[in-house]
Amino acid sequence: MEVLRLRDLDTGQRARVRSMELEGSMRRRLRDIGLIEDTLVECLGASSGGSPKAFLVRGVALALRAEDSGGIWVERI
Amino acid sequence: MGQTRNTMGRAAVKTAEKGTRENGVTVALAGNPNVGKSSVFNRLTGSRQHTGNWAGKTVVNARGSCRSGNRNYDMVDIPGTYSLLARSAEEELARDFICFGGADAVVLVCDGTNLPRSMNLLLQVMESTPRVLLCVNLMDEVRRKGIRLDLPLLAGRLGIPVIGISSREKGSRGQLLRALDAMPDTLPDTVFQPVYPAAVEAAVSKLLPVAAPLCGGKLSPRWLSLRLLEWDGSILKQADRFLDGAVTQSAALREELSRQRAYLKEKGLDSDSLSDLLAETLVRTGEKLCSGVVTAREQGYSERDRRLDCLVTGRRLGYPLMLLLLAMVLYVTIAGANILSDGLASLLFSLEKKLDALLLLLMAPAWLRGLLVDGAYRVLAWVVSVMLPPMAIFFPLFTLLEDLGYLPRVAFNLDRPFQRCGACGKMGLTMCMGFGCNAAGVVGCRIIDSERERLLAILTNSLVPCNGRFPMLIAVLSMFFTAAAANGWNTLLCALLLSGLILVSVLCTLLASRLLTATVLKGKPSSFVLELPPYRRPQIGSVLLHSLLDRTLFVLGRAAAVALPAGMLLWIMANVQRDGISLMTRCAALLDPLGRFIGMDGVILLAFLLGLPANETVLPIILMAYTARGSLQELGALSDIRLLLVQNGWTGVTALCVLLFTLLHWPCSTTLLTIRREAGSWKWAGLAALIPTIGGMTVCALVTAAARLLGI
Structure with a gap:
């Protein structure tokens, strides 16, 4: 089992959320969207320069900057 | 887009709160961002609230009314939100309206292609008010994607009415009204409530008997108890105000609350971890409610969306495609x-x-003939013949791209440079809105949560040319820079040059953001989530009709209001003489030194000043002023206009300076007023005018000086 930061997930790779280090409103916002432990995420692609990356979370495509997606630990599957 | 009648923000909430209950039922249309609330609203009320395919399109409450057989409904379209535990300004608006007495009933609109996603908000709404109708929208997409939804099963589980509609189809209006009519007058008591872990439920059950008398039937005691335990400052302040201070005044409540919060802390739940736990419970409960309801091959994001995104936002093709699309739109x-x-x-x-x-x-x-014909009519005729056509074509094209869902992709592509300049990635989106209308772009800045970044986006929005400034750029470009090109190629050349100018304006936006970040608006970029909506087939017919009609009428109205008096004023100025010199010549002479310094002349500067209420009148005013001097009478095609301008001393350098100054000068008065309202003070509106004006004057002065030095 490979555990890595969400921002290091490459296009097409899928993973499950392990834990979140984010604080405050960003944490709450992501949890409201449904990004909680055990949620399946998939990297859809990166913008030129590698940040932001787009992730598929519960059927919704979200773009997150590397600074933010670095605070989320996931387990690759 | 553009300013519409019914986007008056908080004013709409206020009137909705006031005694509409006797004559109508106030119904809030709530839901996640980008699920088609506004199009449901339009279908119900027959209004033309602009819809677009991106999260956060509706930033203010819009109101409208509709009648069914036996009831009047006041419909309120509120901004999309994921949660009632709000953070950004427009989400707070949604929350206050739903939770604090705005609505008699809530219609929760959700995206049928991704039902589970809406459950979190639905459960929160059901906690705060029992009178909820779930309206599953986009059923046409659901069928097309081969998704099967067992809505009766869901309705049974939730204990509220559930209907499936496609707001694009005409029949949806009747379906929704019938469902609203069927809602009982009495409060339903079978509404599903999410159950939290035992410790939380224990604390709530202790708080309930103390909180219930304070609520007086105006607020759900369970909901209030949960928020009290969670200690959400902004909600509690609102709740306290709504209950006339009952929350802060009750000693019994304070006592019980501190006891229960201590109890929860004992169980390892402080305020933050409790919030986490509540959110998690809602998400998992939503998952459970939907299991067995949705049978799908794929949900939300389809294979087609993925393939398109690989192309449109890809590292290699993202930028070239963006430029190609821009040039194509301008060419058409x-x-x-x-x-x-x-x-x-x-x-x-x-x-x-x-x-x-x-x-x-x-x-x-x-x-009188001079005043009416040579003054008023002539300026109006130029507005209609030169300015209106590009506006009437560009605007629908822009709206089509917006409906398709392309604008958030542009923001995605441009995020890196924006981040480097200390700005929010959503600023790419509000900047794109500015190409349609700067005032609308400024209002759109409400989607940005961070106050600093929102101000940054507001202040820099008018650096990109709006629909009203495109025609002037096109006219000057084609008269002075592409006329020499071979027939058929000049349109293409003009489109490419204009694309170049737009790139310059985007660079100016980035530069100004960088400068502001280093000076008045210091700070680091904050975190944000940008949603990339599924691509949707634009409703070509209705977009064309609405944006063409609305926009054309709007421009014509504004032109009449601005160009007519300006034309008459100029005619008077040109014909009132003292000592044989007309008033206009005197005024122009006054402005002439400054005008010459920045490569133009007094008349052009005067026209920019008079064009403050509407940018699309600047060029017509210039032409009117020149003809009023009596130099030429036969006018029509662009070649005639070019001759007139050249006779009045225009050179390539003048034209270049006019182009640059069109990009970079004070925003129109509508935009300035909007900035004052959105940013909260004239200070910011003043700064928003100063930044482009100083920038424009500097650039033009440099160009002029360089041209003189090179002897051009």
Whole structure:
């Protein structure tokens, strides 16, 4: 089992959320969207320069900057 | 887009709160961002609230009314939100309206292609008010994607009515109204409530008996108890105000609350971890509620969306495609406008002679004929023939791209440079909105949560040319820079040059953001989530009809309101003489030194000043001012106009400076007023005018000096 930061997930790779280090409103916002432990995420692609990356979370495509997606630990599957 | 009648923000909430209950039922349309709330609203009320395919399109409450057989409904379209535990300004608006007495009933609109996603908000709404109708929208997409939804099963589980509609289809209005009519007057008591872990439920059950008397039937005691335990400051302040201070005044409540919070802390739940736990419970409960309801091959994001995104936002093709699309839109705009312009010009200027003859027949005095025909009519004719065609073509094209869902992709592509300049990635989105209308772009900045970044986006929005400034850029470009190109190529060349100018304006936006970040608006970029919506087939027919009609009428109205008086004023100024010198010559002479310094002349500067209420009148005012000096009478096609300008001393350098100054000068008065309202003070509106003006004057002065040095 490979555990890595969400921002290091490459296009097409899928993973499950392990834990979140984010604080405050960003944490709450992501949890409201449904990004909680055990949620399946998939990297859809990166913008030129590698940040932001787009992730598929519960059927919704979200773009997150590397600074933010670095605070989320996931387990690759 | 553009400013519409019913986007008056908090004012809409206020009126909705006031006694509409006797004559109508106030219904809030709530839901996640980008699920088609506004299109449901339009379908119900027959209004033309603009819809677009991106999260956060509706930033203010819009109101409208509709009638069914036996009831009147006041419908309120509120901004999309994921949660009632709000953070950004427009989400707070949604929350206050739903939770604090705005609505008699809530219609929760959700996206049928991704039902589970809406459950979190639905459960929160059901906690705060029992009178909820779930309206599953986009059923046409659901069928197309081969998704099967067992809505009766869901309705049974939730204990609220559930209907499936496609707001694009006409029949949806009747379906929704029938469902609303069928909602009982009595409060339903079978509404599903999410159950939290035992410790939380224990604390709530202790708080309930103390909180219930304070609520007086106006607020759900369970909901209030949960928020109290969670200690959400902004909600509690609102709740306290709503209950006339009952929350802060009750000693019993305070006592019980501190006891229960201590109890939860004992169980390892402080305020933050409790919030986490509540959110998690809602998400998992939503998952459970939907299991067995949704049978799908794929949900939300389809294979087609993925393939398109690989292309549109890809590392290699993202930027080139963006530029290609921009050039294509501009090419179609210019080519189409050319055809329309010539026809309109010859029509309107032949009418001018007839109008003059008619007035002569009515024995109108010469000064009146001059005032009406040479002044008012002529400026209006130029607005219609030169300015209107590009606007009428560009705007629908822009709206189509917006409906398709392309704008958030642009923001995604441009995020890196924006981040480097200390700005929010959503600023790419509000900047794109600015191409349609700067005032709308400024209002759109509400989607940005961080106050610093929102101000940054507001202050820099007018650095990109709006729909009203495109025609002037196109006209000057094609008269002075592409006329020499071989026939057929000049339109393409013009589109490319204009694309170049737009890139310059985007660079200016980035530069200004960088400067502001280093000076008045210091700070680091905050975190944000940008949603990339599924691509949707634009409703081509309705977009064309609405944006064409609405926009054309809007521009015509504004032109009449601004160009007519400006034309008359100029005519008077040109004809009132003292010592043989007209007033206009004196005014222009006054502005002339400054005008010359920045490569233009006094008349051009005067026109920019008079064009403050509407940018699309600047060029017509310049032309009117030149003709009022009596140099030329036969006018129509662009080649005639070019001759007139050259006779009045225009060179390539003048044209270049006019182009740059069109990009970079004070925003129109509508935008300035909007900035004052959105940013909260004239100080910011003043700064928003100063930044582009100083920038524009500096650039023009440099260009002029360089040209003189090189002897051009």
